[in-house]
Every structure is written in C-alpha cells, then in structure tokens.
Amino acid sequence: MWKKAPHARWQAEMTGMRQILYKFGLIPLSEIQGQRVPFLQSAGDDTFAALKENGFTYDSSMPSRAFMDPPLWPYTLDYGYLQDCQIPPCPKSTYPGLWLFPMIQWKQTSKVGNTVMDFHCSMLDACTPYPTTEKETYAYMMDNFERHYTSNKAPFPVFLHEAWLRDENRYGFTC
Numbered sequence: 304m305w306k307k308a309p310h311a312r313w314q315a316e317m318t319g320m321r322q323i324l325y326k327f328g329l330i331p332l333s334e335i336q337g338q339r340v341p342f343l344q345s346a347g348d349d350t351f352a353a354l355k356e357n358g359f360t361y362d363s364s365m366p367s368r369a370f371m372d373p374p375l376w377p378y379t380l381d382y383g384y385l386q387d388c389q390i391p392p393c394p395k396s397t398y399p400g401l402w403l404f405p406m407i408q409w410k411q412t413s414k415v416g417n418t419v420m421d422f423h424c425s426m427l428d429a430c431t432p433y434p435t436t437e438k439e440t441y442a443y444m445m446d447n448f449e450r451h452y453t454s455n456k457a458p459f460p461v462f463l464h465e466a467w468l469r470d471e472n473r474y475g476f477t478c
Contacts, residue, residue, distance in 0.1 A: 305341050305342060305345070305346060307346060308346050308349065310349045313346060313350050317357050317359065336361060337359055337360060337361035339362070340362070343364050343365075343390055343406075346392060347391070347393055350362075350394070351398050355400075361377075361402035363403075363460070363462075365386065365403060365406060366406040369386065369387035371423075372454065373457065377402055377404045377405065378402070378405075379399070380394065380402075381399045383397050408423045408425055409429075409443075410423055410450075411430035412446075413431075425462070426464070434473060435472055447459070
C-alpha cells in the first residue's frame with residue numbers, strides 16, 4: 304500500500320501522526336520535526352514532497368548497506384539522494400533543507416552450523432539469529448558501535464522495537 308500511496312495519502316499519514324503524538328503524547332506540535340515511514344516503505348518523491356510541504360525537517364526511513372564502513376553521516380537532500388536504494392522507490396528530486404538520517408545497517412556475525420556468516424539488518428532487533436546472552440548482546444552492540452566510533456564518528460542510532468528488550472538474557476537483569 305505505502306509504495307504506491309499518492310501524495311495526499313502521505314500528507315494525511317504524516318499530519319495525522321503528528322496530531323496523535325500531540326494529543327496523546329502531549330508533545331508540542333513544533334517539536335515533532337521528523338518521521339519514519341511505515342515498514343520503511345516510502346513512495347519516493349511523493350513521500351519526500353509531503354515531508355517538505357508539511358514542515359518536517361528530517362526523515363529516518365532509508366537503510367544503507369553500501370555506506371556501512373565507514374558509516375554515512377546524515378545529509379540534506381539539497382543535492383538529491385546520495386545513498387544506495389535498499390527499498391525502492393527512493394527520492395529522485397532534491398529537497399533543500401530536508402535532512403536524511405540514514406539507517407546504517409547493523410552487522411551480526413553468527414555461526415550457523417559450521418559456517419560463520421554475516422547478517423545485515425536495518426534495526427538492532429532485526430538481525431538473526433538473536434544474541435542469547437548478555438555477553439553476546441554486548442559484543443553485538445559494541446562491534447557495531449566501534450565501526451562508527453573508530454572510523455568517522457558518524458552518529459550511531461539504535462533502532463529497535465520494545466519487545467526485543469523483554470528477553471532478560473539480553474540485558475542481564477529482570478524488570
């Protein structure tokens with residue numbers, strides 16, 4: 304649905320979510336500056352035009368695997384979309400002043416049978432197999448953090464769903 308959603312649908316989605324955050328989250332409208340598209344699926348220029356027209360200043364919906372090492376810094380769309388297009392369609396036009404905070408893919412190295420494999424994912428909780436101990440979780444997170452910190456110090460966002468934190472073996476204590 305979202306891949307082919309028309310411009311008007313994107314405007315309704317963005318402004319509707321802004322109103323929900325304002326009403327139920329008590330977040331001032333002026334503080335809601337960015338968004339992430341549902342299921343990381345944009346409609347390319349229709350999505351980004353709606354962002355710009357509705358006063359949003361950034362998007363953080365676009366994963367990048369090609370710019371993992373070193374990681375890609377956030378950038379404006381003043382000169383267009385600069386990264387690999389993991390989930391098309393991606394924007395083709397320019398959107399001066401609109402920032403894109405790329406979702407630099409995480410890397411999880413795991414042994415599957417007798418083979419060591421690398422798994423890539425856009426969010427911390429999307430790489431499988433999941434770490435099963437506090438030590439594995441720490442190593443997974445630190446390996447990815449170090450890739451940012453020891454190269455170009457690009458921001459290291461941690462995107463995940465709350466349910467991932469419910470496994471007490473991932474954080475070493477119970478709630």
